[in-house]
Amino acid sequence: MLLKHLRALSVLATTFVASLAAHADYHVDILPPVTPVSREIYNLHFGILWVCVVIFVIVFGAMFWSVFKHRRSAGAKASQFHENTTVEVIWTIVPFIILIGMAYPATQTVLNMKDTSNADMSIKVTAYQWKWEYDYQQDGVKFLSNLATPRDQIEERDGKVGAPKNENYLLEVDNPLVVPVGKKVRLLITSNDVIHGWYVPQLGINQYGIPGFIKDAWFEIDKAGTYRGQCSQICGKEHGYMPIVVVAKSPEEYAAWVKDAKAKMPPPATVAAATPEAPAGATPPAADPNKKWTLDELKSAGEKLYAANCSACHQPTGKGMPPAFPALDGSKVATGPKAAHLATVLKGRPGTAMAPFAQLADADLAAIITYERNAWGNHTGEAIQPAEIAAARK
Amino acid sequence: MSTASHTHVSGALDDHGHAEAHDHHGPPAGFTRWMYTTNHKDIGTMYLWFAFFMFLLGGTMALGIRAELFKPGLQFFDPEFFNSLTTVHGLVMVFGAIMPAFVGFANWLVPLQIGSADMAFPRMNNWSFWLLIPAALLLIGSFFVPGGAAASGWTLYPPLVIQQGISVDMTILAVHILGASSIMGSINIITTILNMRAPGMTLMKMPLFVWTWLITAYLLIAVMPVLAGAVTMLLTDRHFGTSFFNAAGGGDPTMFLHIFWFFGHPEVYIMILPAFGIISQILPAFARKPLFGYASMVYATASIAILSFIVWGHHMFTVGMPAAGNLFFMYATMLIAVPTGVKVFNWIATMWKGEMTFETPMLFAIGFLCLFTIGGFSGLVLAIVPVDITLHNTYYVVAHFHYVLVSGALFAIIAGIYFWLPKWSGKMYNEGLGKLHFWLSMIGFNLAFFPQHFLGLAGMPRRIPDYALQFAEWNMWSSIGAFIFGFSQLIFLYNVIATIRSGKPAEQKQWEGADSLEWTHLPTPMPYHTFVTPPIVR
Incomplete structure (x- = not known):
């Protein structure tokens, strides 16, 4: 009953704040819950918030009453009382009881949210x-x-005007x-x-x-x-x-x-979810795993895939952000033997920020690696084929 | 100190005629005075200036963060640099500003308030201060090494921190040095308090500031070695092939979280207990009325300190501990509300039926009381596991710990500076500027941090350089508030410098309600050496 009234009051308060905010987005509450657990969380927060508000009113009421009444400029004279066991016992016990009242429903929710059994x-x-x-x-x-x-x-640095968001x-x-x-x-x-x-x-x-x-x-x-x-x-x-x-x-x-x-999905153990012309899952798995791609086809697909998967660290310029994110432009890996390059991309470098990228399709990896070996100042002239990636996975 | 009104002290001020005789070997001039000093007042001063400098530096980083977050989109910083800003801001404020400021207070006040001539180990005192300088240089210098400063958040969680460059090693070394400094400082404070109290100054007659520092020093000794162990394991994981925190080698990243927060939660109280002490002395002074429950304040402080060792798991509710673990840490955390409540009620009962005046220290103390209580409420909300799960790592948490650390610890430090500066410098600060500083801080702080509760409730994660459009409005207000708060601290800086240079002479007992030994027994300005002959406290 009380909770209902409080909820109505809070809706009122929220509406008030929201109307102040006019059209702008001044959200002040937990987002609307859509699962049984998040609904319990919402109600728990709501209940505790109101308990806190009541305590707040009492505590701040006493404090500001004192600030306004018990001031020298209002003619107050200091009394010298201190220590009162009864009062001190009361203000230890009462909060303890309130806390138990909060802990009980919270405990039920914890047990509920931890129960992952019988999932569909x-x-x-x-x-x-x-x-x-x-x-x-x-x-x-x-x-x-x-x-x-x-x-x-996203990018608005160096005087750039960001595209409309x-x-x-x-x-x-x-x-x-x-x-x-x-x-x-x-x-x-x-x-x-x-x-x-x-x-x-x-x-x-x-x-x-x-x-x-x-x-x-x-x-x-x-x-x-x-x-x-x-x-x-x-x-x-x-x-x-x-x-x-x-x-x-x-x-x-x-x-x-x-x-x-x-x-x-790419059929298991075969190749190419994507053709280089249309990268990453955008087309049906029609591509022939044994098709040979030209260097230019691979490079142009690789550029897009590089931007999506690699450029955050290694940068669109290939210069990286050393030392955590090394440069690819002119690097030993990207200009040296193919095998080491393939291994780095497929397996990552443990202990560094370089994660394995084996989850990408063979054709995508072939395009990315070809691009890395032929972009910026790298001119190996090598076109890496999906079949080579498949081989390197073994 | 509730008992002070009944305390009689033998001898009068001219006890210190004896001290005056030592004045001819007072401080040497110039840099060597500060380099070689073993005087607790000089060392306290250095700690406080160091803390203030680091506060401005960490504050500048915070303003960088708020500038980037003023509106959606990336306007100023690379995301990695943004992460470095949040990381080093946290480390600088915790280890460079708040903790050294409280050690500065301890250096100044512990000997004065217990009636001893100096700290127990004056040379170690000098060393614990000067260690801060290389540590600070390492922390700040890490911005200028390849790869930039540590960018993992101040909690340095692996495996992320394992990926980063040499700056992390510099940070680890800095943490080691700071830990050594804190441990030495703590040993010094404990030894001084336990062995060097004036005759008659029993433990239960000590001013609360001394009590809170005694307890804090024990906390420091207990947990700084734990942090040192944790960061050493990081170091060996990074460079010497160990796998403490690497699952592939049989370790567990979660273990770092457990060890870190076993340090981290007592650390939180290390930063707030001395603040409780300062406030417990300022409120009675301006209410002209003894602290309501001196003994219960001491017991409450001790309870909070003990409880702080069994609540670390509340920083880790989203790690996926078993239900029993989550419930234990929830109950233990909620329990802390009891002694904390006792403190708040005590402070209000102290103000009740007093005869209050509202000079700047009192304003900051009341500001502390109001805003720390709000931080306590949000702490209670976060203690509830299910609610914490939806708020963990959001701006709600950021709002919560800034309410307890900025309007809690920092406001108490500022209140303490205004309160004791007349005694320390012998000169009175400008009250008008002090009040302006208070009101601008109050407005700026609340504008900066109150909206962050709303951002957290709406689901905005912390430590992100850019955010979705529904968070834009509150972020804008938060940034405006942060800039008001930040720049109003320059008023404080000016006021302190102007006081020291050209303030009007202060009285011996500048605040009529103040009753600890430095006010009742020492002249203003104080001689360089005080209580060479201990006063007798009855």
């Missing part, structure tokens, strides 16, 4: 610097999810995580390099992905829609640029999506 489906989430990989354990779909906001909307600037991805509504989805969260945080506020999930360990979390979305979040744990240079988008669809639409997504 599991998705393995692997964090990379700086993208997410989703691997549907039952449905056999697996893909990467990258920031979709174009760089020219999208509505979901920095919170948009190329391939969102699609899940069915009303199903208990268990996430198995891990990382390939450093600690990341898979954080979608409206689902009530914020879970570190820790390299070498798998942690789990679950959600059951009850309303179809698009829910956005981003990496919550600082993970290096592009930490601010690894968003998460979850699209919840009805089970039927989800089934249709799975069928479609599967069709786009």
Whole structure:
């Protein structure tokens, strides 16, 4: 009952603040919850906030009453009382009881959010610097999810005027995580390099992905829609640029999506999800694994793929940002023997920021490596074919 | 000090006629005075100036951060440099500004308030100050090495920190040096307090500032070696092939988090307990009324210190600890609200039916009381595991710890400077400028940090150089507030310098309600050596 009144009051207060803000976006509350757990979180926060507000009014009321009444300029004379066991016992016990009242519902929610048993489906989430990989354990779909906001909307340095920003600037991805509504989805969260945080506020999930360990979390979305979040744990240079988008669809639409997504997946153990003309998952897997690409075809596809996958660290100029992110322009790896270059890209360099990129398709890797070996001041003249990547994987 | 009104002290001011006789071997002139000094007052002064310089430096970094975040898009910095700014801002403020400032206070006040001639180990005191300089040079110098300064956040989590360049090694070395300095300082403070109190100055008669520092010093000795161990393991993981924090070699990155926060949470109280001490002396002085519950304040401080060792897991609710772990840390954390509440209630009861006047130290003390309480509330919200999960690593957390560290620790430091500067320098500061400084700080601070609660609730992560459009409005206000707050500190700098150079002479007991030994027993200005003969406290 009391909670209801308080909620009405808070809606009123929020409306007041919002009307002050006119058209601008002055959000002051937790985003609308869409899972049972996030709804519990919302209510817990709401309840605790109001307990705090009541205590705040009492404490600040006493303090400001004192400030205005017990001042020399108001003619107050100092009394000399101090120490009163009764009062001190009361103000120790009462907060303790209030805390127990807060801890009880919180404990129930903790137990609920930790209960990942009896899930309808599991998705393995692997964090990379700086993208997410989703691997549907039952449905056999697996893909990467990258920031979709174009760089020219972000970059405003050196007097550049940024392009007009999208509505979901920095919170948009190329391939969102699609899940069915009303199903208990268990996430198995891990990382390939450093600690990341898979954080979608409206689902009530914020879970570190820790390299070498798998942690789990679950959600059951009850309303179809698009829910956005981003990496919550600082993970290096592009930490601010690894968003998460979850699209919840009805089970039927989800089934249709799975069928479609599967069709786009590269068949296992064969090559080329993408042709160099249309990189990265944009076309059906029609490309012939044994086709020989020309140097120019590979270079022009490689340039785009390099921009999407490599340029954040190694820079569009190939100059890198030494020492953490070395230059490729003129580097020993990019101008020396092919084998070492392939190994670096496929396996990464443990202990450095260089992650393995084996998750990319052979054709894409062939294009990227060809580009790196023939761009800027590098002129090896070598065209790396997808078959060579496939061979190097073994 | 509640008992002070009943305290009688033998001898009068001319006890120090004896001290005057030593004045001819007072301070030598020039740089060597500061280089070789073993005088607690000189060393305290150096600590405070060092802290102030680092505060301005760390503040400049913060303004860089707020400038970049004024609107969406990247206007000024490369993201990696932005990460360095947040990292070094944190390290500089924690280890370079707040902690040294409190050690400066301890140096100045502990001997004066317990009636001893100096610290127990004056030469070690000199050494613990001068160690700060190379540490600061390493920290700041790391901006200028290839790859830029450490960019992993001040918590230095592996494996990210393993990836970065030589600046991380410089940071690790700096942390080692700062740790050594803190441990020496703590040993000095504990030894001084336990062995050098004037006759009659029993533990339960000590001013609360001395009490809080005694407890803080034990915390420091307990946890600085833990931090040193953690960063040493980072160093060997980086260079000597160990795998403490590398799963591929049998280690666990989470272990670093556990070790770091076992240090990190007591560290938080290291930065706030001396502030409690300062406030517990300023409020009674201006209310002209003894502190309401002296004994319960001492016990509350000790309880907070003990609890601080069993709550570290609340920084790690999103790591994926088992439910039992999360629940234990939640309950333990909530428990801290009890002794903290006792403190707040005590301060209000001290003001109640007093005869208050509102000079600058009192304004900052009341500002502390209001805003620290708000920081306490947001701390309680964050203690609740499910709520923390949705707020962890968001701006809500940033708002929370700035409410306790800026309007908590820093406001107490500023209040303490205004309170004791007349005694230390022998001259009175400009009250009008002090009040202007307070009101601008108050407005700027709240404008900068209150909206960050809203940003966190809406899901804006911390340590990002750019953000989605729905966060734009509050970020703009936050940046405006930060610039107001930052620039108003220059008023403080000016006021302090002007006071020292040309302030009007201060009275021996500048504040009529002040009752600790430095006010009741020492002339203003103080001689270079004080309490050469200890006073007798009854």
